[in-house]
Amino acid sequence: MSEFKTPFPDYDVLDKWGSPSWNDQTREAVRERLDEVPPRRFLTEEQWSLLEAIVARLVPQPERSDPVPIVPWIDDFLARDETPGYRYADMPPMREAWQRGLDAIAAEARKRQGKPFEEFPADDQDALLTDVQNNRVDKQIWGDLPPGGFFLHHLLKQTVGIYYSHPAAWSEIGYGGPASPRGYARLGPDERDPWEAREVDIA
Amino acid sequence: MPPRQPEPSHRPLIPVALATLTAAAGVGWLLQRAWKPRGNRNHQAAQALGAGAAILCVSVALDSAIEHYRGEFKDRAMFVGPTMALLGLGAATYVAFRPERASDTLPRIALFTVGATGLVGLGFHSYNILKRPGELDALNLFYGAPMGAPAALTLAGLYGVIAGEMLSGRSYVKTRLPRHTAGLIAFSLMGTIAEAGLLHFRGAFQDPAMYLPVTIPPLAAVSIGVAALSPRATTVAEPLLKATALLGIAGPMFHAYGIHRNMGGWKNWSQMILQGPPLPAPPAFLGIAAAGLGILPLLKEPQK
Numbered sequence: 001m002s003e004f005k006t007p008f009p010d011y012d013v014l015d016k017w018g019s020p021s022w023n024d025q026t027r028e029a030v031r032e033r034l035d036e037v038p039p040r041r042f043l044t045e046e047q048w049s050l051l052e053a054i055v056a057r058l059v060p061q062p063e064r065s066d067p068v069p070i071v072p073w074i075d076d077f078l079a080r081d082e083t084p085g086y087r088y089a090d091m092p093p094m095r096e097a098w099q100r101g102l103d104a105i106a107a108e109a110r111k112r113q114g115k116p117f118e119e120f121p122a123d124d125q126d127a128l129l130t131d132v133q134n135n136r137v138d139k140q141i142w143g144d145l146p147p148g149g150f151f152l153h154h155l156l157k158q159t160v161g162i163y164y165s166h167p168a169a170w171s172e173i174g175y176g177g178p179a180s181p182r183g184y185a186r187l188g189p190d191e192r193d194p195w196e197a198r199e200v201d202i203a
Numbered sequence: 204m205p206p207r208q209p210e211p212s213h214r215p216l217i218p219v220a221l222a223t224l225t226a227a228a229g230v231g232w233l234l235q236r237a238w239k240p241r242g243n244r245n246h247q248a249a250q251a252l253g254a255g256a257a258i259l260c261v262s263v264a265l266d267s268a269i270e271h272y273r274g275e276f277k278d279r280a281m282f283v284g285p286t287m288a289l290l291g292l293g294a295a296t297y298v299a300f301r302p303e304r305a306s307d308t309l310p311r312i313a314l315f316t317v318g319a320t321g322l323v324g325l326g327f328h329s330y331n332i333l334k335r336p337g338e339l340d341a342l343n344l345f346y347g348a349p350m351g352a353p354a355a356l357t358l359a360g361l362y363g364v365i366a367g368e369m370l371s372g373r374s375y376v377k378t379r380l381p382r383h384t385a386g387l388i389a390f391s392l393m394g395t396i397a398e399a400g401l402l403h404f405r406g407a408f409q410d411p412a413m414y415l416p417v418t419i420p421p422l423a424a425v426s427i428g429v430a431a432l433s434p435r436a437t438t439v440a441e442p443l444l445k446a447t448a449l450l451g452i453a454g455p456m457f458h459a460y461g462i463h464r465n466m467g468g469w470k471n472w473s474q475m476i477l478q479g480p481p482l483p484a485p486p487a488f489l490g491i492a493a494a495g496l497g498i499l500p501l502l503k504e505p506q507k
Contacts, residue, residue, distance in 0.1 A: 181468075186275065
């Protein structure tokens, strides 16, 4: 896997903090996201530590001394039972899907190597997750929960969604954060407002 | 439950509109007091044409500088518009103060260059609209390069040249030149009305004051058009042209209020100067109306 390099090395979206780009409402929303990381309320300690290990493979952040917190926010929406407003027809309701899915991955790991997923070498963790994604799993463990569906719609989508909700990830991709109140005046392709991130040639 | 948002009301607009129009009337009155044309009616008309051209050029210079800056001067030709508007401003100001020199070689070359640039710009802007997917459709007319802006440069050049002709002593100065100029001014007004109407339509006339530039100036345009044929209409044209001039002064104040109403208001000026209602556009009405007011006395009765 090639190492990711941001084309916006000098850009920090938080520099917009006191600028006309953001107002009090935006600052408050971003501050909550940065400072008020929720504690564990829904997942068991085992599920939490397993999910930490899975997330570290889905969105590895080896270069960050202070990684973007992801598991606390998954636990948070599960604790509040904040669904997207629908559920997948072939899966149980959100909370149940997460509990069963995580427990199934834990059981799958124990069946394969006799130890928790967290203790697997990274390559083996990737191999197991790839098998889950492609439904190459033990039907006895998973029952009627579709492994690929759980992996894609719950695990992967939520992990990526939460990662890219964090200002550190915004800076990395040159995103300006909430366009509130200042939006964009130059909307055409290859146009850039002065308050947008400037891309540099990293090749 | 978040507090319920208040219904958008037009009521606060009434005092704002009244205050704006009062302020505009005050500025207009002061301008009128400060403006002391000398000499005979032809001289005064030439001065007014020069002043009108200068105001048009200020409007175009600021507007095109802002809009082309927004377009990041992607094409080097985009520097031409603001530059030529500045040249036009210089030449027209000179004509306004020294109309008897308007036909000298240098100002004349400048005025012709500015006028011709406007025509070339019109070509560029048409190309900009037509090269977009959908070609000549409403969306491209709304968001593509505006047709009215370069045309205003051509008008400014023409006004300046006509100012020189007014003092040339040629025979047509006493006969058809004032009437043709009045026709040109009616045409100029119609063009500006079309531009303002298109963009105010794009803005869904979401503020009642946005109807003003599509009601008063059309009447002024018709009246000065009629005055070109029948001298009696000048008495109607004069107040209407004055009202149009007032609108040209009030416009930027209304547009400043429009920026205030946009997301983030004036605190978000760096976006809203570009995206909100254009501050320098409405004075085009003032420029054309000033030229029209200058030409009116020549229409009143046949020249001796």
